Amino acid sequence: AHIVTLPGDGVGPEVTAAAVAVLEAVAEHYDHRFTFEEHLIGGCAIDATGEPLPAASLAACQKADAVLLGAVGGPKWSDPNATVRPEQGLLALRAALGVYANLRPLQVHPALANLSPLKNEKLKDVDVLFVRELTGGAYFGAKTRTADAATDECKYTEAEIERVVRRAFALARERRHHLTSVDKANVLETSRLWRNVVQRIAPEYRDVTVEHQLVDSMAMLLLTQPGRYDVVVTENLFGDILTDEAAALAGSLGLLPSASLGEGKRGLYEPIHGSAPDIAGQGVANPTGAMLSAAMLLRHSLGLEEEAQCVEAAVSQVLAHGPRTRDVGGHGNTAAVRDAVLMAVE
Amino acid sequence: AHIVTLPGDGVGPEVTAAAVAVLEAVAEHYDHRFTFEEHLIGGCAIDATGEPLPAASLAACQKADAVLLGAVGGPKWSDPNATVRPEQGLLALRAALGVYANLRPLQVHPALANLSPLKNEKLKDVDVLFVRELTGGAYFGAKTRTADAATDECKYTEAEIERVVRRAFALARERRHHLTSVDKANVLETSRLWRNVVQRIAPEYRDVTVEHQLVDSMAMLLLTQPGRYDVVVTENLFGDILTDEAAALAGSLGLLPSASLGEGKRGLYEPIHGSAPDIAGQGVANPTGAMLSAAMLLRHSLGLEEEAQCVEAAVSQVLAHGPRTRDVGGHGNTAAVRDAVLMAVE
Numbered sequence: 001a002h003i004v005t006l007p008g009d010g011v012g013p014e015v016t017a018a019a020v021a022v023l024e025a026v027a028e029h030y031d032h033r034f035t036f037e038e039h040l041i042g043g044c045a046i047d048a049t050g051e052p053l054p055a056a057s058l059a060a061c062q063k064a065d066a067v068l069l070g071a072v073g074g075p076k077w078s079d080p081n082a083t084v085r086p087e088q089g090l091l092a093l094r095a096a097l098g099v100y101a102n103l104r105p106l107q108v109h110p111a112l113a114n115l116s117p118l119k120n121e122k123l124k125d126v127d128v129l130f131v132r133e134l135t136g137g138a139y140f141g142a143k144t145r146t147a148d149a150a151t152d153e154c155k156y157t158e159a160e161i162e163r164v165v166r167r168a169f170a171l172a173r174e175r176r177h178h179l180t181s182v183d184k185a186n187v188l189e190t191s192r193l194w195r196n197v198v199q200r201i202a203p204e205y206r207d208v209t210v211e212h213q214l215v216d217s218m219a220m221l222l223l224t225q226p227g228r229y230d231v232v233v234t235e236n237l238f239g240d241i242l243t244d245e246a247a248a249l250a251g252s253l254g255l256l257p258s259a260s261l262g263e264g265k266r267g268l269y270e271p272i273h274g275s276a277p278d279i280a281g282q283g284v285a286n287p288t289g290a291m292l293s294a295a296m297l298l299r300h301s302l303g304l305e306e307e308a309q310c311v312e313a314a315v316s317q318v319l320a321h322g323p324r325t326r327d328v329g330g331h332g333n334t335a336a337v338r339d340a341v342l343m344a345v346e
Numbered sequence: 347a348h349i350v351t352l353p354g355d356g357v358g359p360e361v362t363a364a365a366v367a368v369l370e371a372v373a374e375h376y377d378h379r380f381t382f383e384e385h386l387i388g389g390c391a392i393d394a395t396g397e398p399l400p401a402a403s404l405a406a407c408q409k410a411d412a413v414l415l416g417a418v419g420g421p422k423w424s425d426p427n428a429t430v431r432p433e434q435g436l437l438a439l440r441a442a443l444g445v446y447a448n449l450r451p452l453q454v455h456p457a458l459a460n461l462s463p464l465k466n467e468k469l470k471d472v473d474v475l476f477v478r479e480l481t482g483g484a485y486f487g488a489k490t491r492t493a494d495a496a497t498d499e500c501k502y503t504e505a506e507i508e509r510v511v512r513r514a515f516a517l518a519r520e521r522r523h524h525l526t527s528v529d530k531a532n533v534l535e536t537s538r539l540w541r542n543v544v545q546r547i548a549p550e551y552r553d554v555t556v557e558h559q560l561v562d563s564m565a566m567l568l569l570t571q572p573g574r575y576d577v578v579v580t581e582n583l584f585g586d587i588l589t590d591e592a593a594a595l596a597g598s599l600g601l602l603p604s605a606s607l608g609e610g611k612r613g614l615y616e617p618i619h620g621s622a623p624d625i626a627g628q629g630v631a632n633p634t635g636a637m638l639s640a641a642m643l644l645r646h647s648l649g650l651e652e653e654a655q656c657v658e659a660a661v662s663q664v665l666a667h668g669p670r671t672r673d674v675g676g677h678g679n680t681a682a683v684r685d686a687v688l689m690a691v692e
């Protein structure tokens with residue numbers, strides 16, 4: 001299998017290197033051949049080429065079996081009025097790869113429950129899979145800006161909604177058969193279309209219980225009854241907000257992975273944390289989210305379920321018995337966590 | 347002073363009646379004359395007149411010194427495809443009254459900290475005032491719907507942003523001199539305009555420290571560092587989501603008030619909870635949010651600060667020593683809580 005890595009900015013290179021090391025250990029242990037090819041994206045790509053997603057990076061991703069990304073952005077490129085911004089590279093990549101379904105699993109490791117802002121009794125049974133629509137909505141709609149006004153258009157077609165909702169139903173079938181669709185149908189037209197599509201498709205998945213929640217209520221319910229949810233599907237911007245909120249429950253943003261999938265097997269994998277400029281270059285970033293993203297890559301793009309579970313078990317063991325990085329209450333550095341996971345994989 | 351009440355749907359009438367009783371007790375105790383005039387809004391207005399905001403209701407509100415609202419909506423009127431919906435009445439009222447600044451204070455009563463999903467140590471020093479823009483953004487932008495697509499436009503003018511941001515700065519000056527502006531400037535054009543306006547105005551308020559946060563990060567920070575925030579200003583939809591999330595911290599949605607203000611003294615006051623159809627008509631709804639909204643009415647529309655504080659102290663005392671409604675772990679009904687507050691006011 002051929003894997004393109006896009007380390008990006010800030011701690012991106014550090015955590016991506018750790019995830020690559022894990023994939024190499026898996027290849028060795030299970031006798032697979034993985035080839036890696038590194039490319040630029042984000043701020044470092046702007047510095048080197050003037051563009052946040054150089055043509056060479058995109059072309060390589062489009063030929064790869066999977067893409068492993070670190071993080072993009074940082075204070076150096078964060079002027080919101082700049083015409084070229086690191087995030088544009090990431091958004092362009094998501095669109096070009098057609099990875100419309102962003103899977104963000106949330107589980108709370110028992111050994112880390114004390115780090116969560118939520119009371120421990122609330123965290124029991126928390127096991128949610130968010131499915132965020134990733135290539136539509138206000139992120140990609142028409143924008144205008146005049147001297148004294150600005151607009152963003154949120155647009156969805158039925159087809160865009162249907163494909164991500166079907167993916168969510170299919171995932172619910174492999175889990176606990178419960179799907180929560182989140183919208184703001186009491187105010188937004190796109191949300192009414194969203195709800196209509198879910199209601200139209202639902203009868204085809206009779207074994208899945210469907211529930212609709214308004215996004216404001218859901219922001220509350222994620223805190224008051226997080227154990228109640230199985231698969232949660234929603235549009236791009238709501239998904240951005242709700243998954244970061246949910247991530248806080250896990251104890252550290254550094255722990256959580258994501259997979260972005262389209263029609264084929266090719267996927268884009270990235271930890272949900274950002275470039276963390278405050279700790280970049282120090283070798284102390286938590287590589288867990290990146291390593292678990294590598295596990296998702298094994299599962300979804302390479303069809304290697306056993307290998308994926310091996311990585312997840314190794315990570316879980318290290319979270320329980322250390323070493324740990326600072327964000328999860330330890331003193332270990334990135335390399336120490338990486339080495340412990342490599343040891344557990346072998 | 348002349349106050350229009352719009353009890354609305356579900357538990358709206360029950361909690362509004364309790365809030366009116368509190369205002370009457372204040373009038374008696376402090377020797378003021380308040381007159382009350384009740385009108386229809388929401389689902390009950392649709393049933394009676396076909397319209398969610400009948401002209402008579404709006405005209406009365408436009409002549410009143412203040413408007414006290416209960417809640418709108420319920421399963422009877424919740425078909426998202428219906429052409430007339432209860433929420434339209436509320437949105438039309440907010441727009442017609444020009445109440446662009448929605449103030450949502452969040453404090454966690456020490457006696458209720460055990461009801462919060464957040465760990466107690468996180469709740470120390472939580473005292474946030476959200477200022478949500480209420481008459482712009484995707485709520486009021488152009489919408490389209492065709493057979494297979496839909497759009498919502500989020501639009502902001504500089505003037506719309508400037509007036510609500512100035513209000514937030516002014517409020518920060520009366521509090522702890524810290525303002526957090528929340529946007530999604532790395533993706534949305536309206537957010538870039540928002541940030542530009544905040545940056546342009548900030549030098550006029552040198553005594554206020556300004557911080558910018560992306561909405562996804564903010565959804566997380568509200569859980570991990572809630573004690574860090576003073577005044578938080580944001581656009582309509584982000585404010586809808588973040589304030590419901592924050593409300594969960596208080597232990598029950600039934601506790602929290604809101605005030606919606608425009609240029610003059612006239613304001614719209616409503617608890618942030620909804621119509622709670624599951625418990626409507628049983629006399630068990632928590633009237634605290636409505637009573638604290640009445641306190642905000644005394645403060646912001648009538649300029650009666652001492653009276654407002656008297657109500658707040660009475661409510662706080664009752665929360666500490668009971669009786670309490672079910673949502674906050676008690677067995678009392680709405681009337682018991684109301685009577686205890688009335689007693690404490692006198």
Ligand SMILES: CC(C)[C@H](C(=O)O)[C@@H](O)C(=O)O
Binds near residue numbers: 087090240532533562
């Ligand atoms: C970097 C940013 C554009 C991105 C998003 O908003 O999608 C990030 O927050 C994420 O969630 O992956």
Ligand SMILES: CC(C)[C@H](C(=O)O)[C@@H](O)C(=O)O
Binds near residue numbers: 186187
């Ligand atoms: C009822 C609904 C339209 C309303 C809103 O979204 O503004 C409510 O959620 C609120 O926050 O007051």
